Amino acid sequence: MENITSLDTVEEGRTVTILEIHGGGWRRRLYQMGILPGSHLEVVFNRGTGPIIVRVGNAEISLGRGIARKILVKVE
Amino acid sequence: MSKLLVGLIGQPNVGKSTLFNVLTKGNVIVSNWPGTTVERVESTIKYKEYEIKIVDLPGIYGLSYFTLEEKISRNFIVEENPDLLVVLVDSLALERTFYLAVEVLELTSKALIAITKVDIAHSKGIHVNYDLIEKRLGVPVVPVSAIKGSGVEELLDKIIEKTRIQGRLLRIDYGELEPFITGIEDVLRVDRELVSKYPARWLALKFLEGDEEVEKLVKEKLSDKYRELVEIREEARRRIGRDLAAYISMRKMHFIRDNLLKNAVVYARLERARSPRIFYNPYIAPLLSTSIIFALFLLVFIVNTGYPLTTILEHLGYTELAVLLEEYSLSSLIEKLFDALNNYIIGVLGETPFSSFITDGIIAGVVSVVVFIPLIAIVMLALGALEDSGLLPRLAIGAHILLSKFGLSGHAILPLTLSLGCNVPGVMSTRAIPNHFERLRLILLTPFIPCQARLLVLLVLSASLGGVIGALLVPLVYLASFLVVLLLNYVLYLFEKRKQHEEVELLLEIPPLHRPYFKVVWWFTWHHLKHFLVKAGTIIFLVSIISWGLQHTTPTFAYTENPGESIAAFISRGLEVLLKPLGVSGENTWIVGYALLLGFLAKELILGAIVASTGVNDPLDAYRSLGLSIPTSVSLALFIALYVPCLATIAIIYSETKNWKTTISTIVLMLSTAYLLALLAYNITMLIPL
Numbered sequence: 130m131e132n133i134t135s136l137d138t139v140e141e142g143r144t145v146t147i148l149e150i151h152g153g154g155w156r157r158r159l160y161q162m163g164i165l166p167g168s169h170l171e172v173v174f175n176r177g178t179g180p181i182i183v184r185v186g187n188a189e190i191s192l193g194r195g196i197a198r199k200i201l202v203k204v205e
Numbered sequence: 206m207s208k209l210l211v212g213l214i215g216q217p218n219v220g221k222s223t224l225f226n227v228l229t230k231g232n233v234i235v236s237n238w239p240g241t242t243v244e245r246v247e248s249t250i251k252y253k254e255y256e257i258k259i260v261d262l263p264g265i266y267g268l269s270y271f272t273l274e275e276k277i278s279r280n281f282i283v284e285e286n287p288d289l290l291v292v293l294v295d296s297l298a299l300e301r302t303f304y305l306a307v308e309v310l311e312l313t314s315k316a317l318i319a320i321t322k323v324d325i326a327h328s329k330g331i332h333v334n335y336d337l338i339e340k341r342l343g344v345p346v347v348p349v350s351a352i353k354g355s356g357v358e359e360l361l362d363k364i365i366e367k368t369r370i371q372g373r374l375l376r377i378d379y380g381e382l383e384p385f386i387t388g389i390e391d392v393l394r395v396d397r398e399l400v401s402k403y404p405a406r407w408l409a410l411k412f413l414e415g416d417e418e419v420e421k422l423v424k425e426k427l428s429d430k431y432r433e434l435v436e437i438r439e440e441a442r443r444r445i446g447r448d449l450a451a452y453i454s455m456r457k458m459h460f461i462r463d464n465l466l467k468n469a470v471v472y473a474r475l476e477r478a479r480s481p482r483i484f485y486n487p488y489i490a491p492l493l494s495t496s497i498i499f500a501l502f503l504l505v506f507i508v509n510t511g512y513p514l515t516t517i518l519e520h521l522g523y524t525e526l527a528v529l530l531e532e533y534s535l536s537s538l539i540e541k542l543f544d545a546l547n548n549y550i551i552g553v554l555g556e557t558p559f560s561s562f563i564t565d566g567i568i569a570g571v572v573s574v575v576v577f578i579p580l581i582a583i584v585m586l587a588l589g590a591l592e593d594s595g596l597l598p599r600l601a602i603g604a605h606i607l608l609s610k611f612g613l614s615g616h617a618i619l620p621l622t623l624s625l626g627c628n629v630p631g632v633m634s635t636r637a638i639p640n641h642f643e644r645l646r647l648i649l650l651t652p653f654i655p656c657q658a659r660l661l662v663l664l665v666l667s668a669s670l671g672g673v674i675g676a677l678l679v680p681l682v683y684l685a686s687f688l689v690v691l692l693l694n695y696v697l698y699l700f701e702k703r704k705q706h707e708e709v710e711l712l713l714e715i716p717p718l719h720r721p722y723f724k725v726v727w728w729f730t731w732h733h734l735k736h737f738l739v740k741a742g743t744i745i746f747l748v749s750i751i752s753w754g755l756q757h758t759t760p761t762f763a764y765t766e767n768p769g770e771s772i773a774a775f776i777s778r779g780l781e782v783l784l785k786p787l788g789v790s791g792e793n794t795w796i797v798g799y800a801l802l803l804g805f806l807a808k809e810l811i812l813g814a815i816v817a818s819t820g821v822n823d824p825l826d827a828y829r830s831l832g833l834s835i836p837t838s839v840s841l842a843l844f845i846a847l848y849v850p851c852l853a854t855i856a857i858i859y860s861e862t863k864n865w866k867t868t869i870s871t872i873v874l875m876l877s878t879a880y881l882l883a884l885l886a887y888n889i890t891m892l893i894p895l
């Protein structure tokens with residue numbers, strides 16, 4: 130159970146699988162960018178404050194923490 | 206000659222504008238920032254026996270009807286019925302950028318795929334089996350490199366070839382959703398007109414996704430069946446057990462990964478391009494971002510005017526070196542040219558009203574702007590390189606940390622830096638900002654960022670001050686205007702916070718860094734220079750002629766040699782009340798007032814107005830001849846940097862907001878902020894013993 134968490138708390142270097150994305154206007158855009166339930170992400174950068182950087186496929190995307198908090202993931 | 210309409214469509218930053226420029230020999234802005242193009246741009250070319258109209262569309266991630274850019278692109282496909290869509294897919298991010306391609310191919314079969322940036326893909330060891338993808342998709346797939354120019358002719362040939370062949374729509378397997386899609390399709394087919402305009406399957410999918418526009422359309426055309434359709438959707442949602450839009454996107458991604466690209470792409474080397482992490486660090490990144498932009502501007506100033514390097518050298522005792530540097534700085538070389546031209550004309554024509562018309566009217570107005578072209582060019586080369594390198598999205602990360610304290614997001618970086626060049630593209634680029642309220646605030650506030658035209662005036666003012674204050678003036682004024690943007694934004698943000706609860710957030714793709722391409726930087730520079738030249742040749746030229754008339758006619762409509770007794774002076778004396786608190790007094794007051802009045806139309810007019818009113822040829826000497834005190838110059842500099850930028854910016858604010866109240870409030874806000882701060886600056890500088 131404990132390896133299910135929101136994306137903003139995942140340590141750098143970890144790979145995660147997205148379970149669910151909650152809330153708001155951002156959702157559609159996230160889907161289109163390949164950030165959707167079932168996809169694998171690598172957390173490239175996360176230092177507790179400021180945007181976090183994830184890698185999806187071959188591209189890096191920066192996410193505000195508010196968005197990251199709404200993404201529920203399973204840490205591999 | 207047959208005519209073809211061809212649209213370039215693709216996700217942000219895949220290289221649409223670059224390809225557009227290469228195809229049409231155009232110069233639209235290319236930048237390594239996702240979401241640069243926000244408005245469609247078109248141009249017609251001749252190729253073989255065809256006249257092809259090519260349209261560069263804004264980058265979009267998918268075909269929903271969510272953002273303004275998506276609306277522009279979808280309306281283009283549906284309403285204008287192009288002969289062909291060229292869907293661009295980035296070879297460096299195939300999986301993600303194919304998403305839009307797949308959505309397009311479900312909507313129309315009149316399309317082909319161009320895989321872009323193959324030059325770097327090859328050097329990074331990415332190999333793609335284009336034929337295999339072509340077979341799987343059923344439409345032509347053409348590799349191109351717009352930068353190297355390879356594959357461009359093949360693309361044009363394929364475009365023509367493809368418009369002759371009828372194709373089929375792409376069909377993706379949506380698994381458990383299939384029966385519901387068919388169910389909805391059957392209901393929709395009742396309306397023949399509707400399904401002849403849109404493919405029924407596509408409409409069904411969009412209806413299931415909850416697309417607002419399709420929802421509206423269906424409700425309107427099939428009002429009696431609407432309930433039935435909604436019930437099918439509810440049933441589907443229960444069966445799938447999650448948000449249908451998410452499910453549909455997932456199936457598309459599966460298709461791309463497991464059907465389309467499987468065994469068709471080989472990554473020869475496993476090393477992944479990683480960005481330097483320093484740009485991600487929450488403490489170092491903001492500092493680094495501001496220093497890079499600051500350093501860039503410093504460099505530009507040194508090349509142009511020699512300072513602050515000259516001032517530093519003087520203080521170190523290298524006076525000769527400082528003089529030499531100033532002598533050979535661009536602006537002083539230009540001044541010499543300017544003097545020579547005026548002397549030549551007066552030499553040929555003598556001192557007549559006609560030579561006055563030429564020197565004080567046309568040359569003062571137009572030439573005093575045109576001579577600054579090298580300066581503009583250098584600033585634009587620097588900004589263009591910054592845009593193309595991919596540094597900006599990285600700066601956005603650092604800036605986001607800083608800006609979010611003031612209610613702005615990292616997305617604001619693009620409008621703010623573009624505004625350093627010209628406010629008009631700056632205001633337009635706010636369209637890519639996802640948060641509606643943040644966008645509105647930026648439309649109102651980016652015009653506070655000093656553009657090139659204002660920089661010219663600032664440079665003359667600071668050169669007239671000289672010394673340490675002169676050297677510090679320009680950076681301080683820039684700093685002040687950034688602070689004004691931040692603080693006013695914060696105030697507006699606090700007001701609107703009560704209305705909306707969504708936080709400002711960052712969601713931005715970080716494209717790979719690369720060395721700026723000369724071609725791209727040149728397009729950027731030329732795009733701005735052209736705008737500048739056109740302005741000089743039209744509005745500046747016209748206003749200068751009218752202004753000459755105003756300055757040589759008395760209120761009783763007689764010709765006068767002395768501008769001090771002209772209509773211009775008469776009108777401008779009305780501003781004396783406002784200028785007095787800034788320390789402008791005496792018989793030259795009207796000149797300052799007049800220059801500021803013309804500056805409302807375009808800031809470049811300020812220098813011309815001073816030159817023409819004083820009768821001194823060189824802008825710097827003309828300004829010096831006004832005999833203004835240091836505190837007055839400082840406060841004028843601030844006022845000029847902050848008050849209404851120009852008519853063109855006002856027009857773009859109106860066209861982006863479609864609201865006169867907002868537009869007029871912006872003018873009032875700018876004038877009052879500028880005046881209050883100028884007053885403050887005057888009184889503070891008075892206190893400093895100089």
Ligand SMILES: Nc1nc2c(ncn2[C@@H]2O[C@H](COP(=O)(O)OP(=O)(O)OP(=O)(O)O)[C@@H](O)[C@H]2O)c(=O)[nH]1
Pocket residue numbers: 215216217218219220221222223224234235236237238239240241242243263264265321322323324325349350351352353592593594595722725
């Ligand atoms: N190596 C290489 N780089 C390219 C090529 N085409 C474009 N680029 C780079 O990709 C970046 C984005 O190019 P743009 O043409 O502005 O992309 P766009 O698709 O118009 O982007 P938006 O307007 O933001 O949707 C720029 O930094 C270009 O220099 C290419 O063929 N080869």
Ligand SMILES: [Mg+2]
Pocket residue numbers: 221222223234235241242264
């Ligand atoms: Mg573009």
